[in-house]
Amino acid sequence: MPPAPSQAAAAIELEGLKRDYGGRPALDGVSLTLGAGETLVVLGPNGAGKSTLLRVLSTLLRPHGGSVRVLGHELPREAWAVRARIGYVGHEPLLYRDLSGRENLVLHARLHRVATERVAELLEAVGMSRRADEPVYTYSRGMVQRTAVARALLHDPELLLLDEPRANLDPTAAELIAPLLEGRARVITSHDPSDADGADGVLGLREGRPHALEGLYA
Amino acid sequence: MIIASNTLPGDSGYVAAAYLVFLAIVLGYVAIMAIRAARLERDVVEIAELVEGREHE
Amino acid sequence: MRSTVDALLRKELRLELRNREAIPAMLLFSVTTFVVFHFGLQRDSVDGALAAGVLWVTMLFAAMLGANRLFVAETEGGALDGLLLAPIDRTAIYVAKALAFGGFLVAVQLVAVPAFYLLLLGPGGGDAVLGLIAVLALADIGIAVAATLVAGLATQTRSRELLVSLLGLPLLLPVIIGAARATAPLFAAGGAESIPAKWLLVLGLYDLVFGLLAFAVFDFLLED
Amino acid sequence: MYGKGLRPLSLITCVALTGAFALAFFYAPMDADQGISQKIFYVHVPMAIVALGGFVAGGLYSIAHLRTGDRGYDLKSYVAIHLSQILAVGTLITGSIWARASWGHWWVWDEPTLVSFLIVFLLYCCYQPLRFSIEDPERQARYASVFAITAGAFVPLNFLAVRLAQSYTHPRVLGTTDGLPAKMALAFYIAVVAMALLYVTLWKYEMASKHARNRLRSIRRGLGEDIGLTRSASPQ
Numbered sequence: 252m253p254p255a256p257s258q259a260a261a262a263i264e265l266e267g268l269k270r271d272y273g274g275r276p277a278l279d280g281v282s283l284t285l286g287a288g289e290t291l292v293v294l295g296p297n298g299a300g301k302s303t304l305l306r307v308l309s310t311l312l313r314p315h316g317g318s319v320r321v322l323g324h325e326l327p328r329e330a331w332a333v334r335a336r337i338g339y340v341g342h343e344p345l346l347y348r349d350l351s352g353r354e355n356l357v358l359h360a361r362l363h364r365v366a367t368e369r370v371a372e373l374l375e376a377v378g379m380s381r382r383a384d385e386p387v388y389t390y391s392r393g394m395v396q397r398t399a400v401a402r403a404l405l406h407d408p409e410l411l412l413l414d415e416p417r418a419n420l421d422p423t424a425a426e427l428i429a430p431l432l433e434g435r436a437r438v439i440t441s442h443d444p445s446d447a448d449g450a451d452g453v454l455g456l457r458e459g460r461p462h463a464l465e466g467l468y469a
Numbered sequence: 470m471i472i473a474s475n476t477l478p479g480d481s482g483y484v485a486a487a488y489l490v491f492l493a494i495v496l497g498y499v500a501i502m503a504i505r506a507a508r509l510e511r512d513v514v515e516i517a518e519l520v521e522g523r524e525h526e
Numbered sequence: 527m528r529s530t531v532d533a534l535l536r537k538e539l540r541l542e543l544r545n546r547e548a549i550p551a552m553l554l555f556s557v558t559t560f561v562v563f564h565f566g567l568q569r570d571s572v573d574g575a576l577a578a579g580v581l582w583v584t585m586l587f588a589a590m591l592g593a594n595r596l597f598v599a600e601t602e603g604g605a606l607d608g609l610l611l612a613p614i615d616r617t618a619i620y621v622a623k624a625l626a627f628g629g630f631l632v633a634v635q636l637v638a639v640p641a642f643y644l645l646l647l648g649p650g651g652g653d654a655v656l657g658l659i660a661v662l663a664l665a666d667i668g669i670a671v672a673a674t675l676v677a678g679l680a681t682q683t684r685s686r687e688l689l690v691s692l693l694g695l696p697l698l699l700p701v702i703i704g705a706a707r708a709t710a711p712l713f714a715a716g717g718a719e720s721i722p723a724k725w726l727l728v729l730g731l732y733d734l735v736f737g738l739l740a741f742a743v744f745d746f747l748l749e750d
Numbered sequence: 751m752y753g754k755g756l757r758p759l760s761l762i763t764c765v766a767l768t769g770a771f772a773l774a775f776f777y778a779p780m781d782a783d784q785g786i787s788q789k790i791f792y793v794h795v796p797m798a799i800v801a802l803g804g805f806v807a808g809g810l811y812s813i814a815h816l817r818t819g820d821r822g823y824d825l826k827s828y829v830a831i832h833l834s835q836i837l838a839v840g841t842l843i844t845g846s847i848w849a850r851a852s853w854g855h856w857w858v859w860d861e862p863t864l865v866s867f868l869i870v871f872l873l874y875c876c877y878q879p880l881r882f883s884i885e886d887p888e889r890q891a892r893y894a895s896v897f898a899i900t901a902g903a904f905v906p907l908n909f910l911a912v913r914l915a916q917s918y919t920h921p922r923v924l925g926t927t928d929g930l931p932a933k934m935a936l937a938f939y940i941a942v943v944a945m946a947l948l949y950v951t952l953w954k955y956e957m958a959s960k961h962a963r964n965r966l967r968s969i970r971r972g973l974g975e976d977i978g979l980t981r982s983a984s985p986q
Contacts, residue, residue, distance in 0.1 A: 272886065273886050334611055345603065347541065361532075361533035362530060362533055362613075480785050480851050483790065490840060495952075516969060520973070675900065685879065696872045703915050732907055732911075
């Protein structure tokens with residue numbers, strides 16, 4: 252079971268986050284707070300900066316302006332402390348295509364200093380045990396995404412950052428994974444506004460700036 | 470100072486050549502920078518017109 | 527740091543065993559280059575400085591061939607981001623990669639150097655194997671250290687294949703000068719003479735300077 | 751702000767340069783064996799020294815850039831290396847002219863400064879292509895700084911290896927400055943100072959121009975007339 256949120260510190264506190272990408276502002280003043288264990292859905296058209304926001308929160312990108320606090324740690328100074336406690340699933344699986352699913356997860360288990368038994372446990376949970384020993388490049392998109400989710404959950408993170416998780420997950424896989432996500436703080440980006448119901452918070456994003464939900468896709 | 474000699478350029482020819490190369494490099498560099506300065510100046514004018522255009526709106 | 531390097535190194539070796547990309551390619555390239563030298567120099571055997579030159583030029587270019595592939599596995603599927611998300615000391619990524627590449631160089635030379643003795647080296651050169659091993663070891667460290675740094679610098683860019691060699695060759699010249707000058711007496715026609723110590727010092731100094739330098743700056747290539 | 755002291759500085763540089771060359775030709779005595787062709791020494795070697803100083807300065811600015819993250823240092827490093835490359839071209843050409851004048855052929859392999867300069871030049875030729883092959887300005891600056899530091903550390907190592915490689919074939923006295931008669935030494939040092947002044951002047955000149963261009967670009971972006979970021983090797 253995921254750990255109870257240790258201290259009441261909010262999962263995420265953003266204040267005027269700015270980030271340039273390719274010389275242009277990708278995020279231009281985004282502020283939000285997310286309580287421990289809460290879920291936030293980020294909606295917005297393509298190129299609104301959703302993925303950039305997630306990559307900043309996951310410590311893959313350093314903020315260029317504003318203040319970012321994740322799980323009580325200030326980024327980018329304390330990024331190393333945050334990395335052990337967040338799970339990130341992006342457009343790319345973050346796996347070695349020539350290694351098998353199991354080998355990838357064993358590598359990540361070692362890097363996160365997690366017992367390698369957990370690998371078999373998670374492979375079973377996402378329904379990938381059967382194909383675990385074949386190279387990732389032989390997997391279908393759905394299987395790659397499931398393996399990527401398993402990689403993100405390996406070290407039992409308190410905060411999950413999911414970039415359009417539903418994008419290539421078939422319904423059965425979605426059900427399979429849903430229970431694993433419970434009880435963790437989550438930031439989910441999506442195109443489908445219906446994902447927003449049931450979430451604790453919703454953020455509209457357009458051209459790097461917060462935007463009201465109406466006319467978001469105008 | 471450069472003695473025009475019809476045989477292989479005497480030693481002084483080489484010396485002159487060396488200093489001319491140095492001069493050519495410096496002048497070439499200054500020339501390129503001058504072109505850049507001109508382009509810069511053209512941009513400034515362009516921006517100035519833009520700003521005036523904006524003020525009239 | 528040690529356990530991280532161990533985990534990453536295990537991954538490097540597994541990837542190489544699985545794909546068998548770097549070592550066979552570098553080995554075939556080396557032996558083929560010896561044949562090219564044979565016809566290029568129109569000589570059946572070489573010795574002394576010429577032999578050292580042929581050996582080290584071949585090793586250098588084989589290393590560049592291998593260096594081109596060093597970070598390719600990381601760029602596909604976002605694998606590098608996967609490593610950057612782990613709570614590890616990121617320099618371990620460089621250390622593991624450099625150790626793996628050093629291992630590849632040794633593996634290639636285990637076959638390529640005997641092939642060189644067989645194909646090109648004159649009769650006299652055979653007896654100074656120990657000295658040669660010392661020079662090979664020092665030079666391989668230098669090549670692995672510098673080539674891995676250059677690969678890290680160039681692989682994330684658009685013109686990757688060009689830049690690795692364009693950057694690597696000049697940067698590795700001191701290693702080639704030192705190695706060639708150290709091995710020339712070993713291949714002397716009249717039987718191996720001793721290696722002038724100063725060249726081992728140059729190689730050692732290069733390994734040290736570039737090792738420390740890479741250790742200090744490599745993280746900046748991964749920060750984004 | 752870079753253009754501030756430019757006018758007086760350029761004046762001093764012109765005076766220093768003409769003074770140095772005048773000294774070289776009329777004050778310093780004719781060299782015993784090389785004759786007049788030794789006069790090339792007063793332009794070739796100062797250019798080499800100042801170019802190397804520029805490469806090392808570029809490396810130091812890059813260290814400052816990586817430590818502080820301030821992109822201004824990257825611009826300083828870029829201009830320093832860019833200028834040193836130009837002086838390096840001059841050094842190689844005047845060096846080969848000197849080799850031709852003194853030893854009869856355009857390239858001399860056993861002249862350590864000339865040879866190691868060629869290697870350093872070949873390495874720094876990759877600086878612009880490396881920058882040009884990275885789009886994101888921030889990453890371009892970071893990768894360029896790592897290169898500049900590596901290359902900066904490489905320069906002395908390269909000199910050591912090349913000089914050692916030459917030592918047993920009677921080293922030519924092209925580059926060494928010790929053992930010069932007093933008058934020659936004086937002319938030489940003034941030439942070095944003059945060349946350094948020239949370098950600093952041109953550096954400030956280009957810094958002013960690049961700084962203005964970047965300011966203009968941000969104004970243009972501020973006005974929403976964004977011309978779109980064209981890929982370029984120079985720092986944004």
